[in-house]
Amino acid sequence: MRPIKICVLEGDGIGPEIVRQAVRVLKAACDARQIALYFNYALLGGAAIDVAGTPLPDATVAQCKASDAVLLGAVGGEKWDSLPSALRPEKGLLGIRSALGLYANLRPATIFPALQSASPLKEEIIRAGVDILVVRELTGDVYFGEHARKQENGYETGYDHMQYSTFEVGRIARNAFELARKRNRRVTSVDKANVLETSRVWRETVTRVSQDYPDVALNHMYVDNAAMQLVRNPAQFDVLVTGNLFGDILSDEASMISGSIGMLASASLGDGTLGLYEPIHGSAPDIAGKGLANPLATILSAAMMLRYSLDLPELADAIEKAVESALDVARTADIRDPALPVYSTDEMGGFVAGKVKELLEK
Ligand code: IPM
Ligand code: MG
Numbered sequence: 001m002r003p004i005k006i007c008v009l010e011g012d013g014i015g016p017e018i019v020r021q022a023v024r025v026l027k028a029a030c031d032a033r034q035i036a037l038y039f040n041y042a043l044l045g046g047a048a049i050d051v052a053g054t055p056l057p058d059a060t061v062a063q064c065k066a067s068d069a070v071l072l073g074a075v076g077g078e079k080w081d082s083l084p085s086a087l088r089p090e091k092g093l094l095g096i097r098s099a100l101g102l103y104a105n106l107r108p109a110t111i112f113p114a115l116q117s118a119s120p121l122k123e124e125i126i127r128a129g130v131d132i133l134v135v136r137e138l139t140g141d142v143y144f145g146e147h148a149r150k151q152e153n154g155y156e157t158g159y160d161h162m163q164y165s166t167f168e169v170g171r172i173a174r175n176a177f178e179l180a181r182k183r184n185r186r187v188t189s190v191d192k193a194n195v196l197e198t199s200r201v202w203r204e205t206v207t208r209v210s211q212d213y214p215d216v217a218l219n220h221m222y223v224d225n226a227a228m229q230l231v232r233n234p235a236q237f238d239v240l241v242t243g244n245l246f247g248d249i250l251s252d253e254a255s256m257i258s259g260s261i262g263m264l265a266s267a268s269l270g271d272g273t274l275g276l277y278e279p280i281h282g283s284a285p286d287i288a289g290k291g292l293a294n295p296l297a298t299i300l301s302a303a304m305m306l307r308y309s310l311d312l313p314e315l316a317d318a319i320e321k322a323v324e325s326a327l328d329v330a331r332t333a334d335i336r337d338p339a340l341p342v343y344s345t346d347e348m349g350g351f352v353a354g355k356v357k358e359l360l361e362k
Contacts, residue, residue, distance in 0.1 A: 003036035004310060007067035009044040009060070009096070012089060013283025014293035014345075015073025021295035021349025022071060022302040025322075028353040029306065029315040032360035040067060044096060045075025045089035045283075055092030061099045069309040070100070070276040071302060074283035085147070098139050102268035102276055103168070104175045105136040105247065106304070109234075109254035109264060114327035118259025118335055121231060128235035132254050133179060135239055136247025137172040138268055140164055141198070143244045164198040164243060169205035175269075176241035177213040185216045186238035190226045190246055202243065223250070230254055255280055262294030262334045265301035267308050275309040277301040291344035294332040296323055299352055315360070322355035 008023065010016040023039060030037045042060040049055050055075070064070045075089040085091065097105075109132045111119060119126050145161030173189070180187045189206040191199035203220055210218040221229065223246045229236060230253050242250060255264045261281045268276040279297030287293055303319035306312040327335075329351065330343040343351065 001035055003038055004030070004069075005038045005040060005067045006305075007064045007070045008039050008041045009064075009070060009072040010041065010047065011044055011073040011075040011283060012046040012077045013074060013285040013288040015045075015047075015075065015283055017289070017291070017345050018279065018293050018295040018298040019071060019073040021345060021352070022298040024349050025299050025319060025353045025356055026071075026302050026306075028356045029312075029318060029360065032357055033312075033315065035312070044072065045092045046077050046080045047075075048092060049080055049083070049087065049089065055087065055089050056095040056099070061096065064096065064100055064276075065274070067274070069274065069305045070096075071298075071305065072096075072276055072278035073298065074279065074281065076283050077285040079285075094143060097268055097276065098144065100268075100274060100276060101139070101270035102274075103137060103139040104172055104269045105134075105138040105251075106179070106267045106269065106308075107134040107136060107247075107251040107254070107264065107280055108132070109134065109251070109258055111258050112263065112324060112327055114324070115259045115263065115335060119257055120259070121234070121257055125232075125234065126257075128233070130234045130257055131184075132230075132234060132237045132257075133183065133239045134247060134251045134254055135172065135176045135179060135241040136251055137164075137168065137241075137243050138247075139244075140168045141244035162196070162198050162245075164201050166201060166205045169202050170209055171271075172241060173206045173209040174212075176239050177209065177216050180216045180239040181213070184238040187216055187218050188226070188237055188240045189218065189220050190223050190240060190242035190250065191220065192223050192246070193220070194222060198243070206241070226250060227253060230257065251280060260294070260335045262297055262332065263300070264297050265304050267301070267304040269308060273309050273311075275305065277305040277309075291346060292333050293345045294334045295345050295349045296326070296332070296352075299323060299349070315356075318356050318359045319352070321359055322352045325355050326351050
């Protein structure tokens with residue numbers, strides 16, 4: 001097998017410390033199978049603003065494009081909050097997603113058996129099972145429409161243009177149906193077609209694409225209802241496909257069902273195999289550098305990388321199993337359990353790396 005090239009974007013806040021643990025786990029997995037890995041570090045977000053004066057330097061885009069996959073920590077922090085919008089760290093994140101054509105954002109929300117009690121939902125709701133894959137469109141919608149400010153009737157007025165084309169909706173819908181085929185063959189498409197024209201295009205297009213997938217059940221849901229159904233009866237969802245803005249909101253809600261946002265991974269994919277993998281939580285500057293951060297979401301993102309970009313499902317399985325074992329042995333502070341020791345970021349990463357090695361060398 002040829003050597004694998006991974007571009008690493010540590011980002012800000014807890015980014016560097018959680019990414020370090022994911023790199024360690026990837027190395028342990030690939031070492032066990034004699035697969036050569038190269039890590040190439042590039043700047044994104046606040047870290048890039050500080051060094052290069054821009055949240056997304058051209059060199060970062062070039063380095064990502066020359067890689068097999070991208071591993072990202074998190075971006076942002078108070079330090080850069082007062083900068084004009086084009087210079088904010090978040091702009092770097094949106095920019096890299098768009099520059100790499102990563103229009104499909106996969107955010108699985110599942111409950112680890114060991115963490116059931118961490119969910120804020122009642123036990124009887126959780127017991128019905130939670131295994132949702134949020135498929136969020138990532139390079140369109142109001143996120144990438146024109147943003148402007150104008151004086152109108154004497155008032156300063158903000159504009160954000162929302163749009164979706166049948167092309168954009170068609171390709172994300174296909175993604176969702178293909179993914180549903182590998183799961184429980186149900187797709188819920190979420191929109192606001194009772195109000196928005198973009199949503200009417202969305203709904204018509206998803207319905208049209210569904211004709212090519214007669215083996216997958218499709219239902220449509222308005223976004224307000226979906227927000228309610230996610231906490232009322234999450235077991236009804238298998239694949240939930242939606243636009244960029246609704247997906248941003250609903251994926252945070254879905255993640256909380258699992259008890260800790262510190263556990264959830266994501267993959268951003270385009271038409272090729274190049275993908276970007278990041279935890280869905282933020283950069284948590286308040287706990288940065290203290291060894292308190294939970295590295296498991298980033299480690300699980302590395303597992304998704306092995307599965308979706310690198311075609312190494314055996315290694316992905318080993319990492320996911322190792323994370324489950326870790327939860328029985330110790331916890332990071334965010335998911336603390338009185339019966340178990342609290343591990344630092346580094347201890348947790350070390351445990352998972354050791355377990356991965358053990359599982360693969362068995
Ligand atoms: C996310 C984040 C980003 C988004 C922000 C940081 C721009 O909330 O990845 O969900 O809105 O996409
Ligand atoms: Mg978000």
